[in-house]
Amino acid sequence: MKRLILALMAVSSLTIISSEACLADKLADVIARGKLVVGTGTGNPPWHFRDESGQMAGFDVDVAKIVAKGIFGDDTKIEFVNQGSDARIPNIVTDKVDITCQFMTVTAERAQQVNFTIPYYREGVGLLLTEGGKYKTHEEMKTAGNAVTVSVLQNVYAEEMVHMALPQAKVDQYESVDLMYQALNSGRADAAATDVSALRWFIKQNPGKYVDAGYGWNPQTYSCGVKRGEQDWLNFVNTALHEAMTGVDFATYAASFEKWFGVRPPEPAVGFPGEMR
Amino acid sequence: MSYSFNFGVIWANLDTFLLGLALGLALAFASIAIGTVLGLVCAFASLAKGRLLRTVVAAYVTFVRNLPLLVIVLFAYFALPRLGLRLGKNESFIASLSLYAGAYLTEVFRAGLAGVPRGVIDAGLAIGLTRARVSLYVVLPIMLRNSLPALGTTFISLFKDTSLAATIAVQELTFVARKINVETFRVAEAWLAASFLYISTCLLLAAGLRRLERRFPKF
Numbered sequence: 296m297k298r299l300i301l302a303l304m305a306v307s308s309l310t311i312i313s314s315e316a317c318l319a320d321k322l323a324d325v326i327a328r329g330k331l332v333v334g335t336g337t338g339n340p341p342w343h344f345r346d347e348s349g350q351m352a353g354f355d356v357d358v359a360k361i362v363a364k365g366i367f368g369d370d371t372k373i374e375f376v377n378q379g380s381d382a383r384i385p386n387i388v389t390d391k392v393d394i395t396c397q398f399m400t401v402t403a404e405r406a407q408q409v410n411f412t413i414p415y416y417r418e419g420v421g422l423l424l425t426e427g428g429k430y431k432t433h434e435e436m437k438t439a440g441n442a443v444t445v446s447v448l449q450n451v452y453a454e455e456m457v458h459m460a461l462p463q464a465k466v467d468q469y470e471s472v473d474l475m476y477q478a479l480n481s482g483r484a485d486a487a488a489t490d491v492s493a494l495r496w497f498i499k500q501n502p503g504k505y506v507d508a509g510y511g512w513n514p515q516t517y518s519c520g521v522k523r524g525e526q527d528w529l530n531f532v533n534t535a536l537h538e539a540m541t542g543v544d545f546a547t548y549a550a551s552f553e554k555w556f557g558v559r560p561p562e563p564a565v566g567f568p569g570e571m572r
Numbered sequence: 573m574s575y576s577f578n579f580g581v582i583w584a585n586l587d588t589f590l591l592g593l594a595l596g597l598a599l600a601f602a603s604i605a606i607g608t609v610l611g612l613v614c615a616f617a618s619l620a621k622g623r624l625l626r627t628v629v630a631a632y633v634t635f636v637r638n639l640p641l642l643v644i645v646l647f648a649y650f651a652l653p654r655l656g657l658r659l660g661k662n663e664s665f666i667a668s669l670s671l672y673a674g675a676y677l678t679e680v681f682r683a684g685l686a687g688v689p690r691g692v693i694d695a696g697l698a699i700g701l702t703r704a705r706v707s708l709y710v711v712l713p714i715m716l717r718n719s720l721p722a723l724g725t726t727f728i729s730l731f732k733d734t735s736l737a738a739t740i741a742v743q744e745l746t747f748v749a750r751k752i753n754v755e756t757f758r759v760a761e762a763w764l765a766a767s768f769l770y771i772s773t774c775l776l777l778a779a780g781l782r783r784l785e786r787r788f789p790k791f
Contacts (some may be wrong), residue, residue, distance in 0.1 A: 446741070451755045467661070467741035470750065474739065481650040483661070483740075 321521075321528035322366075325393055331371045333359040334392035337377055340396045341496040341555035351375050354492070355396040357413050357551035358519065358536070361544060362394065365535035384408050387520050394532060396519040398492075409520040412532050415540065416517040416550075418455060421491040422508035423479060423498070430485055433510035436461055446484035457488050460512050491557060497556035501555045540569065581756045582765045585748075591759050592748035593769050600731040600742065603668045607673025607730070614674065615681030616707070617716075627677065636675035644668045649740040664784045673730050680726055684719030685711065717788050724781035728774050735770075745769060 325331055335343040335355050346352040360370035376392050383399055386392045387409045398418070401411050422433060422445070429519060430436045436443045440463040447453045449468040457466045469475045476497070478484040489497075491511050498505045519536075521529050539548040541563040552560045563569065582589070618629045636644070648668045649661065659667060688711050696706040738747035749766035753759055 449751060449754055468747075468751070469741055470739065476648050478741070481653045482658070483649065483653065 302440055307507055321337070321393060321525045323474065324438065325366060325528075329367070330357070330374050331363045331366060332376060332391075332393045333363075333373045334376045334386045334395035335397040336379065336484065339398070341492060345398075354416065354551060354555045356397060357547075358539075359394065359396045359553075360520075361539045361547060362396075362532055362535050363429070364547075365512070365531070365538075387522050390522065393528075394519050394521050398517050399520055401516040401518045405520075410523050410525070410529050411518040411520055412529065413536050414516045414518045415536055416492070418515045418517055419491045419511035420488040420513040421494045421511045422460070422488055423476075423484050423494045424506050424508050425479060426506050428485065430508070431506075431559045433460065433508045436464070436486060436508065441465060443486070444489050446478035447488045448472055457511055460510060464547065495556040495558065499555075508529045524550050526556050528566070541568070543556050575664070575760060577761060578758060579756045579761050579765075581752060585752055588748050588752070588790070589745065589765060589769060590671070592743060592745040593773065596734040596744040596746075596779075597731065599662065599666060599669065599734045599737060599742070601685050601726075603669035603734075604727055604730055606666070606670035607677050608672030610670065611681050613679025614678040615685055618678065618682055621687060631674045633678050636672055637679075641668070641672050641733055643740065645736050645740060660738055661742055665734075665740065665742055669685060669730065669733060673726070673734070676726050676730075677723075680719050680722045681720065684715040684717075687718040688714045697774055708738050713789075720781070720785045720788065724778060724785070727781065728777055731774065731777065732770065 298569050335351070337351075338344055339353070341353050343351065343353040343355040354374075359373060359375075363373045366372070376386065377388055377529040378392075378395075378397070383395045383397050384405065387395050387439040394412075395409075396415075396545075398416075399405075400418070401409075401414065405411070422436070423431060430439065430443070437460075443461060445457050445461060445464045446467050446469055447457055450456075453468050454466045457464060465502060467478060469478060472489070472493075472553075475484075475487050475489070478486040486508060494507060498507060519532065521532060525568065535544075538544050540560075545563060549560055549562075552558075584677045614629045614632065620626060643667060645668045648659070648664045652658070652664070692710055692714065695707055696710040697703070701709070734744055735746035737744050738750060741747070743751075745766055749762045752765075753762040756762070
């Protein structure tokens with residue numbers, strides 16, 4: 296009996312050893328490779344695009360740089376894989392990329408396929424107004440009822456989405472973003488309803504011309520995605536992002552946030568860590 | 573091809589499609605009515621003795637016929653408010669399409685006028701009709717009869733042009749098809765349904781115009 300138990304123990308310890316050998320260690324792989332392979336897109340400022348000098352730029356890109364800096368102490372050690380939105384999950388699953396940071400909305404459904412990191416931005420819809428226009432705030436527009444016209448990009452439930460914030464507003468749906476902005480510029484619409492990130496970027500690109508009505512709704516969380524089953528890797532990325540938003544790398548995160556969205560994120564309170572509340 | 577058709581969404585949204593079609597027809601009728609008046613006036617004016625009037629008409633026709641309708645529509649909708657003239661989106665589209673229709677119809681009526689035999693005009697004058705009455709009772713009916721075939725083509729073409737109103741958020745048939753398309757991803761079904769409605773409406777319009785043509789007395 297004793298022998299049997301010993302034999303079983305030997306076999307099980309062997310299994311443990313061999314399964315540990317099989318366990319991929321993405322963090323170690325990335326370190327050994329000497330660069331981080333990041334999946335993201337191009338052509339979507341302020342998220343991911345090529346700037347005038349042809350370099351990858353945008354908030355997603357900066358988030359990836361924070362991770363690379365955390366690994367190598369050097370945020371240039373990145374290879375960007377240009378991928379469409381529909382390739383975000385497949386490229387993670389098939390190990391084509393170590394991480395995808397590409398304005399990916401967190402949903403429980405997607406979380407069955409990939410692991411999401413902690414969020415680095417919360418997207419929503421906001422109202423863009425012209426500076427010195429008829430309305431100044433969301434409240435004023437709500438009070439004005441059906442006297443208000445809102446332009447929006449034609450999309451699924453676009454009208455319902457606007458009505459969540461302005462139940463009585465007239466909604467004009469346009470087929471392209473530039474027509475939506477033109478409607479606002481020409482006074483055809485009193486406000487344009489668009490993603491808050493796009494809205495802030497647009498305000499920043501056109502200083503003194505537009506204002507934010509100061510109301511955001513329809514929240515969506517943006518996180519990076521990594522392969523399932525790589526808990527160490529996920530923990531590492533989470534730590535890097537967490538410290539960028541609350542700790543030693545806050546200055547980097549805040550500078551990037553301000554660069555792309557025109558506003559500074561709230562300072563982490565010193566003393567008791569706020570996220571533990 | 574692995575596309576599987578499902579026309580359920582079309583039936584479910586049939587009322588929206590038909591409303592879109594009705595709006596398109598209303599836009600077309602209004603524009604055709606205004607454009608026809610404009611075209612008639614310009615066609616007769618182009619025969620005027622005064623050089624100025626002829627030049628104005630020629631300039632109008634040349635200018636408008638060489639502009640894409642979409643450019644006119646966008647100008648009227650987005651640029652005119654900035655220049656101080658603000659029409660509603662339907663009115664702005666009707667104004668654009670009327671202006672466009674007017675230019676084409678001027679040419680159609682001018683061709684019709686050219687086909688009125690000199691002899692009947694002289695005959696009218698000979699029996700003591702005034703010039704105005706000759707124009708109204710002699711020239712106009714013959715010209716209309718001459719113009720009918722080309723008129724039918726132009727009307728149908730103008731009806732199809734209402735699809736451009738979708739660009740300025742007018743909820744006509746093309747807008748509806750695009751909306752259903754975006755909302756349900758039944759891409760083929762939405763455009764097929766729109767095509768079917770456009771074709772059948774145009775065929776009906778053509779049949780109506782042919783009947784009209786037959787009922788017109790021949791000269």
